[in-house]
Amino acid sequence: MVESSTTLVNSWTHRIESVGGVADIEIFKDIRKLSGDIISKACFGSNYFKGEEIFSKRNDLQELVSDKILLSVIPGMRYLPTKRNRKMRRLGKEIREMILKVENERLKDHRTETDMLQMVLDGAKSNHIDHEKIDDFIVDNCKNIYLAGYETSAASAVWTLMLLALSPEWQARVRTEISEVCGRELPDASILPKMKPLTMVINESTRLRPPATILAREALQEMKFGGLIIPKGVGIWTFLPMLHQDPEIWGPDADKFNPGRFANGVTGACKLTHVYMPFGAGPRVCLGMPFALAELKILLTLLISNFSFSVSPKYQHSPVFRLVLEPKQGMNLLIKRL
Numbered sequence: 021m022v023e024s025s026t027t028l029v030n031s032w033t034h035r036i037e038s039v040g041g042v043a044d045i046e047i048f049k050d051i052r053k054l055s056g057d058i059i060s061k062a063c064f065g066s067n068y069f070k071g072e073e074i075f076s077k078r079n080d081l082q083e084l085v086s087d088k089i090l091l092s093v094i095p096g097m098r099y100l101p102t103k104r105n106r107k108m109r110r111l112g113k114e115i116r117e118m119i120l121k122v123e124n125e126r127l128k129d130h131r132t133e134t135d136m137l138q139m140v141l142d143g144a145k146s147n148h149i150d151h152e153k154i155d156d157f158i159v160d161n162c163k164n165i166y167l168a169g170y171e172t173s174a175a176s177a178v179w180t181l182m183l184l185a186l187s188p189e190w191q192a193r194v195r196t197e198i199s200e201v202c203g204r205e206l207p208d209a210s211i212l213p214k215m216k217p218l219t220m221v222i223n224e225s226t227r228l229r230p231p232a233t234i235l236a237r238e239a240l241q242e243m244k245f246g247g248l249i250i251p252k253g254v255g256i257w258t259f260l261p262m263l264h265q266d267p268e269i270w271g272p273d274a275d276k277f278n279p280g281r282f283a284n285g286v287t288g289a290c291k292l293t294h295v296y297m298p299f300g301a302g303p304r305v306c307l308g309m310p311f312a313l314a315e316l317k318i319l320l321t322l323l324i325s326n327f328s329f330s331v332s333p334k335y336q337h338s339p340v341f342r343l344v345l346e347p348k349q350g351m352n353l354l355i356k357r358l
């Protein structure tokens with residue numbers, strides 16, 4: 021995480037110096053690349069270049085899926101031989117073959133690594149999964165972690181930077197904290213729990229702009245929910261922005277960026293703590309939450325201690341839902357080297 025974030029700091033420094041002080045940078049593209057780089061290294065260890073290839077196909081697939089996500093709930097729709105469905109099937113097949121190729125190379129070389137692919141391989145072995153199902157198990161897990169851990173972290177980082185660009189006071193407060201906690205050292209795991217204002221800022225940003233906008237569940241049996249009877253088998257989608265910005269729960273400034281509300285944790289920030297769930301809730305809560313929070317803290321620590329941010333006149337506010345809440349027109353910020 022530190023290595024990839026440092027590469028980004030160096031690249032922005034170079035761009036800023038080449039334009040003489042302040043650069044107008046579209047940060048979403050760069051931060052997506054960084055997030056892809058980090059998850060590729062975590063997932064595929066020394067094979068991470070192959071991971072990046074898989075990624076770019078995964079992105080094409082995600083665009084096709086999110087484009088018509090509402091159609092996907094119509095039974096049978098995805099089986100029709102439309103141009104889009106055929107393209108999705110072709111991409112799915114290519115991704116599967118690429119993941120299995122990395123797996124086979126590793127098995128052939130009798131190599132063991134400390135990456136996620138190794139954990140999935142070991143998991144398949146220790147759970148005695150049927151031989152013919154092992155490939156599905158490996159491919160599905162790799163695809164799932166990629167999708168879950170890439171765009172979400174990138175979106176979260178850019179929305180946080182945008183909110184900080186609009187709030188010079190919080191930007192200064194976080195910068196002061198970083199210099200007190202880290203001094204001139206690079207951040208490491210030991211400093212992460214010490215970052216209080218930064219944690220409050222991340223909590224507030226994931227409240228206002230939860231990257232994973234919808235939590236989905238299925239009623240496994242008929243149930244009563246308030247005054248509603250939910251029949252067995254019905255899909256239930258919860259829209260996080262509505263829960264996260266309800267003034268009855270968060271107070272009259274529910275739609276404002278106010279990290280101070282998290283000064284005493286979630287309990288102090290709202291009346292019903294269980295409605296705050298940027299990482300989901302219950303047994304299926306985000307598996308990568310500690311990973312994502314570490315990544316956000318390390319990236320933001322390095323960026324905020326090296327640069328100051330303000331919103332560019334080119335920025336167009338256009339949040340769009342593509343499985344993840346993203347800035348449709350990108351995120352232009354004015355960035356100055358400190």
Ligand code: HEM
Pocket residue numbers: 164165168169170172173176226230231232235236297298299300301302303304305306307308309311312
């Ligand atoms: C800021 C970044 C992230 C956000 C906001 C986020 C949010 C979420 C949410 C809302 C869910 C659904 C939970 C539920 O249904 O209750 C989820 C599931 C999941 N996330 Fe994340 N996530 C992030 C980063 C990551 C990362 C970096 C990884 C992997 C390294 C990851 C792996 C997963 C997995 C595997 C699941 C499925 C868990 C299951 O179904 O048991 N996530 N995430």
